[in-house]
Amino acid sequence: MCGWCLLDSWNRDVSSNLFGVSEAKDAKDVSHPFNFPLTLAFFQFAFMGVLFLSFWWMSSRQPSADFANVRDNVFSAQWGGLVGSHVFSTFWLQSLMMPSQLMTPGIFAASRALEVPAAAAMRHKAMGARFGGHPVATSSLMFGAAMLLMCSQTEIAECLCMWSGHGVQLAGVALVLIYLLVLILPAANAVCLESVMVNLDTNPILMLASMNILACLCFAPVLAFAHAAGWENVSLAFEVTMGSRQLYMLVLWLCVQMALFSAVSLALIGVVDSFWAVALRSFKAVFWWCAQLAHLYFLNPSIVLSISKPHSSFWGFIMLGGCVLVGVAAVIDANAPKEANNKFEAKSMQGVITAKEV
Secondary structure (H helix, E strand, O other), X not given: OHHHHHHHHHHHHHHHHHHXXXXXXXXXXXXXXXXXXXXXXXXXXXXXXXXXXXXXXXXXXXXXXXXXXXXXXXXXXHHHHHHHHHHHHOHHHHOOEEXXXXXXXXXXXXXXXXXXXXHHHHHHHHHOOHHXXXXXXXXXXXXXXXXXXXXXXXXXXXXXXXXXXXXXXXXXXXXXXXXXXXXXXXXXXXXXXXXXXXXXXXOHHHHHHHHHHHHHHHHHHHHHXXXXXXXXXXXXXXHHHHHOHHHHHHHHHHHHHHHHHHHHHHHHHHHOOHXXXXXXXXXXXXXXXXXXXXXXXXXXXXXXXXXXXHHXXXXXXXXXXXXXXXXXXXXXXXXXXXXXXXXXXXXXXXXXXXXXXX
């Protein structure tokens, strides 16, 4: 989980650096601001598709059988949900949207925590597991924990620091609808990953490769339409990126990070399941706070946080309470009756990857 949080923070840092490049010059030495999120998403899909396909080809013991499995099921609803949720939940597509109005920290945190019950509901639908395979108490406690962790982070940072965007500003009904989709789709993608692996017995590395290749093919017409409509100059995006070593390296490093992020996310699903993989994502707030504390105490060891920053100290204590709720939820889940989940656990042993495989 720490690896997932670290990669998530790296992605945000690199994205800020990339779109923070004030000017980039093309081959004619004309300056342009870098603002090509759609083209960047296409780069990511293509890069990850080729990379994972190469890894699968080198590591697979039965490539023909793996390929036949994907070919026979690629037009199923599960694969359709997997590719669709991957396209619209990719980090850069989410970064297209940013608000032109703010929410209160409580409403913001509660909305961010909605992905936990959403994952349980979608896992119930996709896997057939009652209540998503976990007690209602576990889902409720994890929802409360995620809300406390997110609210604590916003209060400590004194801003809605999880917002990011480099495209269209939204407000009103459009903001609410798109915002809910942005929250739910990553959870849907995690559930679809588990469903395709377990229910369709798919090679995990080939699944990642096929998912990104299909996403690249589906996204190509969108990119072409955006270019024709004047929303984004694709040819200029290629020219500017390849013409600047700084931009080229940032884009390449971001693509590598996204590949690692996908692999670690899939490994997390394999170690636990899609519900816990989604529910534990709120721990990125804890990771962020621990990094802030380490930076504070290493650089200024004489500072007493509760005296110099009482507001942050109080909300740090609230964040600790959220971590305790996560522990309680884990204990309840571990002690819950197992008969309802036995068939899913047995099936997962056959099809779900291990962290070592990724």
